[in-house]
Amino acid sequence: MGTGGSLVKGITKDKKLISIVLALLTFLFFLYYFSGFAYAVVVDGETIGYVKQEEEAHEAIAEAAEYIKSTYGLDASVANQVEYMRARPPKGRVLDKDQIKAAFLNSLDFKVSAASIYIDGKKIAILKDRTIAEKILNDIKSKLSGGSENASFKEKVEIKDENVSLGEVTDEEKALDMLLKSDQMTTYTVKKGDTLWDIASANGTSADKLMALNPNIKEKAMQPGDTIVLDKPKPLVTVVTKEVAEYEMPIPFEIENIQDNTLPIRVTRVKQQGVEGSKQVKAEIIKENGVEVARNILEEKVISQPVKRVVRIGTNRTLASGVFSYPVAGVLTSRFGQRWGREHTGVDLAVPIGTEVRASDGGKVIFTGRSGGYGILVKIDHGNGYVTYYGHLSKILVDKGDRVAKGDVIALSGNTGNTTGPHLHFEVRKNGVPQNPLNYLNK
Numbered sequence: 001m002g003t004g005g006s007l008v009k010g011i012t013k014d015k016k017l018i019s020i021v022l023a024l025l026t027f028l029f030f031l032y033y034f035s036g037f038a039y040a041v042v043v044d045g046e047t048i049g050y051v052k053q054e055e056e057a058h059e060a061i062a063e064a065a066e067y068i069k070s071t072y073g074l075d076a077s078v079a080n081q082v083e084y085m086r087a088r089p090p091k092g093r094v095l096d097k098d099q100i101k102a103a104f105l106n107s108l109d110f111k112v113s114a115a116s117i118y119i120d121g122k123k124i125a126i127l128k129d130r131t132i133a134e135k136i137l138n139d140i141k142s143k144l145s146g147g148s149e150n151a152s153f154k155e156k157v158e159i160k161d162e163n164v165s166l167g168e169v170t171d172e173e174k175a176l177d178m179l180l181k182s183d184q185m186t187t188y189t190v191k192k193g194d195t196l197w198d199i200a201s202a203n204g205t206s207a208d209k210l211m212a213l214n215p216n217i218k219e220k221a222m223q224p225g226d227t228i229v230l231d232k233p234k235p236l237v238t239v240v241t242k243e244v245a246e247y248e249m250p251i252p253f254e255i256e257n258i259q260d261n262t263l264p265i266r267v268t269r270v271k272q273q274g275v276e277g278s279k280q281v282k283a284e285i286i287k288e289n290g291v292e293v294a295r296n297i298l299e300e301k302v303i304s305q306p307v308k309r310v311v312r313i314g315t316n317r318t319l320a321s322g323v324f325s326y327p328v329a330g331v332l333t334s335r336f337g338q339r340w341g342r343e344h345t346g347v348d349l350a351v352p353i354g355t356e357v358r359a360s361d362g363g364k365v366i367f368t369g370r371s372g373g374y375g376i377l378v379k380i381d382h383g384n385g386y387v388t389y390y391g392h393l394s395k396i397l398v399d400k401g402d403r404v405a406k407g408d409v410i411a412l413s414g415n416t417g418n419t420t421g422p423h424l425h426f427e428v429r430k431n432g433v434p435q436n437p438l439n440y441l442n443k
């Protein structure tokens with residue numbers, strides 16, 4: 001009986017030991033099992049990595065925001081949905097804090113508070129803050145107006161505070177380029193021997209346009225290596241300036257023409273010289289991007305009145321103009337001067353018989369008829385001692401005493417008197433002395 005009792009007792013003892021061992025094993029198993037768990041970091045539904053403790057991820061986000069603050073000077077907030085899920089990570093995917101920070105910077109959409117520039121309702125550029133946006137707009141005003149203080153934008157220009165993604169923020173220089181379109185400028189580098197006109201024609205533009213685009217090149221000669229602006233797109237903004245200017249301006253004079261029968265036709269004489277007047281003007285000058293578009297006169301004060309120019313215009317057809325014209329269009333066959341030992345007192349102009357002979361200048365007919373070697377002759381007195389002779393005629397068409405105008409037909413040419421063939425003998429005499437007609441005829 002005693003033996004049986006100790007056996008039962010021994011079995012009971014063993015069972016207890018097994019239970020303890022099993023409990024210990026279970027505990028160790030669970031210890032091992034749970035220690036393998038971590039947290040999956042899920043950004044907008046996508047796992048970007050695993051962390052041992054959720055706290056590490058919170059710290060990493062805070063450090064990422066701190067990094068953005070120190071690098072860009074911007075307060076960032078996370079726009080994404082970030083969740084943490086308890087999970088057993090695949091081998092090697094548990095990240096340390098620096099690694100998770102890098103993963104966050106890479107995958108999170110950090111929203112920052114920035115200032116956007118709008119032109120006529122259209123967003124053009126996003127700057128870090130309002131101060132920088134304002135500075136850019138002021139720089140543009142100054143640049144496009146040439147430093148005028150009274151400058152404004154023609155377009156509706158606004159700055160709005162907005163939450164935007166960090167990547168949308170542009171720097172100052174790029175924003176200036178976008179607004180001025182200066183990045184779209186085309187240029188040319190001057191080579192030796194280039195002229196502005198060469199460059200203009202080679203690029204399908206004009207020298208005037210190039211001078212307007214490059215105001216500095218008027219002041220100095222172009223040098224090889226200089227950069228010439230060929231084309232500059234219009235900036236997105238128009239800077240309007242208004243300035244009041246005072247200046248003196250000439251007042252043009254009027255011209256009065258007086259018809260005068262005591263002067264030969266078309267001859268003019270200035271009776272009174274015109275003198276410009278002068279006035280003091282006060283005007284508002286409106287410019288767009290430095291180019292004048294309007295000028296409003298605010299005040300005008302006459303300093304001196306103009307004096308009108310008075311001109312007498314001759315209407316008398318029969319008075320000499322003082323300039324002789326060819327009486328016929330003929331070939332010059334004999335000049336003035338010595339000819340075969342004799343003095344030739346005029347010029348011979350070869351024309352067929354019956355050619356119209358015209359008065360060389362306005363005047364009065366003082367002789368018509370036959371006169372020795374001249375044959376049929378007409379003489380016209382032009383005043384001031386001048387008389388012209390028309391010889392060897394076939395028919396006279398005027399009477400002695402007639403007043404004739406320059407260019408009037410006075411006779412028909414012929415072959416009368418001493419001739420060796422049909423021609424007009426033409427003389428210019430001054431106070432009775434034959435002159436060389438070629439010195440008087442207008443060519």
Ligand SMILES: [Zn+2]
Binds near residue numbers: 334344346347348424
């Ligand atoms: Zn002659």
